[in-house]
Amino acid sequence: MSDSPFVALLPKRCSVKQADEPQWWSGGLYAEERWHAQKMHALRRREFTAGRNCARAALRSLGLPDVAIGKGAQGEPLFPCAVTGSITHTGDYCAAAVCRKPGISSIGIDAQQNVDLDQSLYRRVLGHRPGTTIASDGHCEGTLVFSLKEAFYKALYPVCQRPVPAMALKVHLPASFGPCIIEVLTPALKTVVEAFNVDIRFSFDEQRIYSAVTLSERS
Structure with a gap:
């Protein structure tokens, strides 16, 4: 295995x-x-x-x-x-x-096919119409943002017990490979997230994009 x-x-x-x-x-x-x-x-x-x-x-x-x-x-x-x-x-x-x-209070993982995000999801998830979605290093940027939001939601829901609208999350991708940041735009959810150390990471290959979020207790 x-x-x-x-x-x-x-x-x-x-x-x-x-x-x-x-x-x-x-x-x-x-x-x-x-x-x-x-x-x-x-x-x-x-x-x-x-x-x-x-x-x-x-x-x-x-x-x-x-x-x-x-x-x-x-x-x-x-x-x-x-x-x-x-x-x-x-x-x-x-x-x-x-x-x-x-x-570790909560984790969330998400895998997506490394292909263009379905156009119907762009406005709902990213807030704009489809643009250039193939990044120079080989991943589909819109799909990566979607996957990161999915992983973040999976990690956040168990600790907040409330739906998290996709547009309440803004993803800041790194200029190069490494951890990224997700900004929570809703004040109530932001207060929940601030109680944790948040680690957000991703990787990809030709087939898939992989996103993982860890919420750990602050010492």
């Missing part, structure tokens, strides 16, 4: 597993998970299944028992209270990351 790109984007104490095993996409759900999956269309059920199997494998690598990973009101995975975790899937790729608390 190969290492996920998210290993390099998250703290070393996190456990990351990706769905390299074909059977992880087709079976192994617990009863509670099967209840959530029963009305899903086939593709969504396949992704859901792989995500839960990845999450359980990540929990086992931390020495924690296998448990059902439920589904919250906003579709978020419900991990045991002793850990924080996140799941992502895009096309034929799926991964999950988990980390023991305390110290």
